Amino acid sequence: MKGMFQRKYLGIPYALYLLVFVVLPLIVIVTYAFTDAEGNPGVGNFLNFFRDPNTLGTLVYSLVIASVTTMVCLLIAYPTAYFLAMSSIRSKGAIIMLMIMPMWINFTLRITALKELLTMIEGNLALHPFMNSVIGMTYDFLPFMILPIYNQISRIDKSLLEAASDLGADSRQAFLRVLLPLSMPGVISGISMVFLPAMTNYVVLDMLYNSTYIMGSLIGSYFSAYDWHGGSTISLILLAMICIFTLLAGGDENEGTVRGGSVL
Amino acid sequence: MSNSTAAPEPIIELRNVTKRFEDNGFIAVNDFNLTIERGEFVTFLGPSGCGKTTTLRMIAGFDRPSSGQILLGGKDISKLPPNKRPVNTVFQRYALFTHMNIYDNIAFGLKLKKMAREEIDKKVRHVLEMVDLEGFEERSVATLSGGQQQRIAIARALVNEPEILLLDEPLGALDLKMRKEMQIELKAMHDQLGITFIYVTHDQEEALTMSDKIVVMNGGEIQQIGKPEDIYNEPKNAFVADFIGESNIFKGIMTGRMKVRFCGGEFECMDDVPEGTQIDAVVRPEDVIITEPSKGTVTGKVTGVVFKGIHYEITVESGKYEMVIQSTRTPKVGDEVGMCLDPDGIHIMIAEDHTTRFDADVNEDYSLEYNGKAIDADITKVVKGSVLKDGVLKDSSGETIRPENLKIHVSIEPADIEMTDDTEKGLTSGEIINLIYKGDHYSYVVRTANGHDLIVDDEYLWNLGDMVGLVMPAEKMKFTLAK
Incomplete structure (x- = not known):
C-alpha cells in the first residue's frame, strides 16, 4: 500500500505542468476568445473571423498549403518507406539513418541552407511563394512521414503477401488489397504529423522571406498587435479543427498513431 | 472418393x-x-x-x-x-x-x-x-x-x-x-x-x-x-530409424546366413545379407523381450526404470552397450536380466561408408597441409620408396618428384577423428547438426563452414549446435597417391 501512495506522488510534477502550461492557458484563451475588448462576453470575435474575407482567405490558403505539402510528402515517403521495408539490402540501417539525420541538424541552419540553395536556383524567392512554402515544409517534415509508414510496413507479416498471391492475387492486387490497407495506420499517423504542423509552422515561411500568410502567421500577427482576443479566437478555431481532424482519422487508428510516433 | x-x-x-x-x-x-x-x-x-x-x-x-x-x-x-x-x-x-x-x-x-x-x-x-x-x-x-x-x-x-x-x-x-x-x-x-x-x-x-x-x-x-x-x-538408414519412433541402433556384423552379431550377442534375423557385411541393427524398444538371465541371448543390469503410462521404459546396461526397452514388466534397478529378440524384431541396415576423404595440399618443402593447417606426416612414407634429400624428393628410380605434381588423397575413419571444444585446434571445425546414439557411442554429423558434412564417432555426448574442432591424428590417416 505504501508503494502505491509513493507512486501516485510521482504524477504531481506532470499534473502541475499540465495545470500551468496547458489547462490555465487554455482557460485564458477561451476567456479571451469569448470576450470583446471591453471584457463583455459574446461570440463577436468568431463572427468577425468568419465575416472577414482576409482571415477566411488565410484559412483556406493554409489548408491548401498543408494539403499540398502532405500530398507531396506522402508521394515521396510511401514508395521510399515501401522499398526500404520490403527490401533485404544490408545498408538499410544506414539509409534510414541518412533520412533521420537532417532532424539532428539545427532547424535554423537547415532552413538557412535550403534558402541559399533555392536562391541559387530561383534567384528571387519572392516570385514563387507557394512553391517555396511547399518545398520548405516538405523538406522539414518528410522524415515524420517516412518513419511511421516504414514502421508500419515493416511490421506487416510478409506471409500475408504470400497468402494473397497464393489465393490468386497478382502483385498489384496483393498491394492494393492487402499491403495498402494494412499500412494505413502508418499513413494516417504520418499525415497527422505533417498536416497539422504545416498549417501553423510559419517560421519556415518567414525564414524563406516568404510573404504568404498561413494560420500560424495570422495568430502571430494578432498577438504582436496586442489583439489578444482575435489571436485567441483563431487559436481556438485551429484547435477545434485539429480535434475534428484527429477524430476523423479514426479512433481505433490512434493506436497506430502512437506506435508510429513512438520511434521519433 | x-x-x-x-x-x-x-x-x-x-x-x-x-x-x-x-x-x-x-x-x-x-x-x-x-x-x-x-x-x-x-x-x-x-x-x-x-x-x-x-x-x-x-x-x-x-x-x-x-x-x-x-x-x-x-x-x-x-x-x-x-x-x-x-x-x-x-x-x-x-x-x-x-x-x-x-x-x-x-x-x-x-x-x-x-x-x-x-x-x-x-x-x-x-x-x-x-x-x-x-x-x-x-x-x-x-x-x-x-x-x-x-x-x-x-x-x-x-x-x-x-x-x-x-x-x-x-x-x-x-x-x-x-x-x-x-x-x-x-x-x-x-x-x-x-x-x-x-x-x-x-x-x-x-x-x-x-x-x-x-x-x-x-x-x-x-x-x-x-x-x-x-x-x-524398415528404416533405410540410421537417421530414419532414429528419427521415426524410438530405437536402439547398434553397429554389428553379419556372421552367417540370417545371423548377425551385435550388442555382445548373436541373433537370428530376417534380412539375408552376405556374411561379413558391416551393418547397423535397429531394435525397437517394444520388441525386446525381458527374460530370466539364463534364458537371454544377452544379459545385462537394469540401470533405470521410468513409468510412462502404458508401459515402463527400462534401461539395461550390457557390457559397454546400452539397450532401452519398453515393457509392462517391472524389473528393479540393479536386477540382472536376460534379453531376447525375435528375428522380425531386428531390422538390418547395411552400414554406410562414413569415411572422411579430402585432398592434402603439398608445400614447396613437401610438408602436407589442409585448410592451412599442417598434417604431421612423413612424405617419404606417403610416397612409397621415395627419399627426401637436400629438400628434393626422389622416387625409387631416382627421378625427382615436384611438389605440384603430387596429388594426395587422405581418408580417415569416423572413430579416429577426435572432437574438441577448441575450434582452432584440429584440421577443420564445424557445427554438430545431427547425432544418433548407437548403443555404445554417438555418431555425429558435423557440418563445416564450407558445407561439408563429416561423420564422427565419439563416446561422449555433445550437444546439437555445438561448435567443435576436429582433430585428425596423422597416424590414423590413410594416404593414397593419385596419378
Whole structure:
C-alpha cells in the first residue's frame, strides 16, 4: 500500500505542468476568445473571423498549403518507406539513418541552407511563394512521414503477401488489397504529423522571406498587435479543427498513431 | 472418393530439384526427385532445416528452384508465379488478413476470380460448415482462438478448390489435444474431398497417423520414401530409424546366413545379407523381450526404470552397450536380466561408408597441409620408396618428384577423428547438426563452414549446435597417391 501512495506522488510534477502550461492557458484563451475588448462576453470575435474575407482567405490558403505539402510528402515517403521495408539490402540501417539525420541538424541552419540553395536556383524567392512554402515544409517534415509508414510496413507479416498471391492475387492486387490497407495506420499517423504542423509552422515561411500568410502567421500577427482576443479566437478555431481532424482519422487508428510516433 | 479406387495418376512431379540460396550459398534442397499421385496424402517429415518447407514453398511458387523441374499434370510450372498455380497453402501462422472479417478472408480468392456474389456466398457458407464454424462470417480475425483461426485458414484455401492443398506445419501452434483433433479432421477432410494433400511436419507421430506416403528428409536430401508402416518397420538408414519412433541402433556384423552379431550377442534375423557385411541393427524398444538371465541371448543390469503410462521404459546396461526397452514388466534397478529378440524384431541396415576423404595440399618443402593447417606426416612414407634429400624428393628410380605434381588423397575413419571444444585446434571445425546414439557411442554429423558434412564417432555426448574442432591424428590417416 505504501508503494502505491509513493507512486501516485510521482504524477504531481506532470499534473502541475499540465495545470500551468496547458489547462490555465487554455482557460485564458477561451476567456479571451469569448470576450470583446471591453471584457463583455459574446461570440463577436468568431463572427468577425468568419465575416472577414482576409482571415477566411488565410484559412483556406493554409489548408491548401498543408494539403499540398502532405500530398507531396506522402508521394515521396510511401514508395521510399515501401522499398526500404520490403527490401533485404544490408545498408538499410544506414539509409534510414541518412533520412533521420537532417532532424539532428539545427532547424535554423537547415532552413538557412535550403534558402541559399533555392536562391541559387530561383534567384528571387519572392516570385514563387507557394512553391517555396511547399518545398520548405516538405523538406522539414518528410522524415515524420517516412518513419511511421516504414514502421508500419515493416511490421506487416510478409506471409500475408504470400497468402494473397497464393489465393490468386497478382502483385498489384496483393498491394492494393492487402499491403495498402494494412499500412494505413502508418499513413494516417504520418499525415497527422505533417498536416497539422504545416498549417501553423510559419517560421519556415518567414525564414524563406516568404510573404504568404498561413494560420500560424495570422495568430502571430494578432498577438504582436496586442489583439489578444482575435489571436485567441483563431487559436481556438485551429484547435477545434485539429480535434475534428484527429477524430476523423479514426479512433481505433490512434493506436497506430502512437506506435508510429513512438520511434521519433 | 478415396484414392484406393482410382488408378495411380501422377499429379505433381519434382525432377532433380535443387535450391541454393543466393545470399549465403546454402543448399536447402539437393537433387530432390519425387512423384506424387492424385489424391495422395503425402508428408514431408524431417528436423528443422532439412529442406521440407523449402520444397513446399517451391511447389507453391514462393521460391524458385535453382535447377530442376516441377511438373504439374505433366507441365513444367517451376517458373509460374504462385497466383497462376492451381495449388493453395495453409500457412504455419495462418496468415489471415487481419483487416478483413472472416467472410472477406475466405472470399478473397473467389472475388479475384470475379465470381458472382451469390455463388461466393454459397461457397463461403459451405466451406464454413465443413470446418464447423457456421455463422462466423462477420467475426473479425482477432476474436478467434488459435484453433478457429487454423480452421479459417484451411477454409480459405479449400474454398478455391485447389488441385493440391499444401499445409506447412499447420498444427504446430496448437496445444496437444487440439492438434490430435485436427489431425483426425484433416484426415477426414482429405478422404471426403479426394484432393491431394502435401503436408509438412517435424512431428513423426503426426506423419505416421495421417499420411499415405511419408518422405523423410535430412540435410536437404530425401532419406526414405514409403508408407508409414514401411518407414517405421524398415528404416533405410540410421537417421530414419532414429528419427521415426524410438530405437536402439547398434553397429554389428553379419556372421552367417540370417545371423548377425551385435550388442555382445548373436541373433537370428530376417534380412539375408552376405556374411561379413558391416551393418547397423535397429531394435525397437517394444520388441525386446525381458527374460530370466539364463534364458537371454544377452544379459545385462537394469540401470533405470521410468513409468510412462502404458508401459515402463527400462534401461539395461550390457557390457559397454546400452539397450532401452519398453515393457509392462517391472524389473528393479540393479536386477540382472536376460534379453531376447525375435528375428522380425531386428531390422538390418547395411552400414554406410562414413569415411572422411579430402585432398592434402603439398608445400614447396613437401610438408602436407589442409585448410592451412599442417598434417604431421612423413612424405617419404606417403610416397612409397621415395627419399627426401637436400629438400628434393626422389622416387625409387631416382627421378625427382615436384611438389605440384603430387596429388594426395587422405581418408580417415569416423572413430579416429577426435572432437574438441577448441575450434582452432584440429584440421577443420564445424557445427554438430545431427547425432544418433548407437548403443555404445554417438555418431555425429558435423557440418563445416564450407558445407561439408563429416561423420564422427565419439563416446561422449555433445550437444546439437555445438561448435567443435576436429582433430585428425596423422597416424590414423590413410594416404593414397593419385596419378
